[in-house]
Amino acid sequence: MTPIDLRSDTVTTPTHEMRQAMMTAPIGDDVYGEDPTVNRLEAKAAELTHMEAALFAPTGTQTNLLALLAHCQRGDEYIVGSDAHTYMYEGGGAAVLGSIQPCTIPFNEKAELPIIKIQSAIKPNDPHFARTRLVALENTQHGRVLNTPYLKEVSQLCQQQELGLHLDGARVFHATTKLNIQISEITQHLDSISICLSKGLCAPVGSLLCGNKDLIAKARRYRKMLGGGMRQAGILAAAGLIALEKMPERLQEDHDKAQALSALLKSIEGLTLRENWNQTNMVWADFDNPIGSLLTQHCAANGIKISPDDSSMRLVLHKDISHDQINRIGQVFSQFFEQT
Ligand SMILES: *Cc1c(COP(=O)(O)O)cnc(C)c1O
Secondary structure (H helix, E strand, O other): OEEEEOOOOHOOOOOHHHHHHHHHOOOOOOOHOOHHHHHHHHHHHHHOOOOOEEEEEEHHHHHHHHHHHHHHHOOEEEEEEEHHHHOOOOOOHHHHHHOEEEEEEEEOOOOOHHHHHHHHHOOOOOOOOEEEEEEEEEEEOEEEEEOHOOOHHHHHHHHHHHOEEEEEEHHHHHHHHHHHOOOOOHHOOEEEEEEEEEOOOOOOOOOOEEEEEEEHHHHHHHHHHHOOOOOOOOOHHHHHHHHHHHHHHHHHHHHHHHHHHHHHOOOOOOEEEOOHOOOOOHHHHHHHHOOOOOOOOOEEEEEEEOOOOOOEEEEOOOOOOOOEEEEEEEEHHHHHHHHH
């Protein structure tokens, strides 16, 4: 039996259509700008986001780093959530490779950096301080969706203060699905966005950075510097095009599966759902006792992969988990909590 993998939506495998497209894609050397499939993917991303240009890169870690390097200089500072992916889970790349200093602010319950906190984090123009250059938000953040009036407010503040605004939109299509809006309604407020094709959208590899021509030209230079200039990358971009054009439509299904699983876990004693976090394809829950590793073992013995910490867990729903498997997952969890 293939395991049910709830650790992340990065585990999704490419669809049959993607594999076919990868086999037949027209290709060329993308470092010379001659891969027609990469060019098509980048043009499509720019079109969808109503931005001037886009760049295809191997990972979301790299597209976030490219954005930071393109927005900021050595000695500049960016304002970021204290457990944002960019800051916490990317090896400190901005500091290590860009000499860009993070200024962290805790996310509030709505996954926002409160406007008033951003305002007070912006440094005056004074040689004592690093130069504040950029605000970086995340959407979705731990499955939580940012509303567009908030994005507009942050964007206005950034314009007044002459700061750039970057969005880590690794799962931005989960947000557009939840809000039932076009991605351009989000990107109109931004200077740059990073989008992962390799999560819920099921491409095997790849992320996109979108922004104005000037920013993307800088990012293209840094991509080469970081070793991200790929040659016949059209083989990957072919799957990426399907991810971008067709796969956002299927995300509602993942949200529905998350709701179905939530409903099953809700009544289990010993486990408390974070109701207002469970908006998209993730189910978050806290345990009354530190049973994380016991639960992992119990699930593994029943063919389910999870990666909780001691006292909480994140379950991620995606294409490779079927509706039929949801009941089974619910049973395995109930069984465990009845025993303990
Ligand atoms: C997955 C993810 C990224 C990028 O991760 P890669 O594995 O490098 O593609 C960036 N931000 C968030 C919020 C993510 O979930």
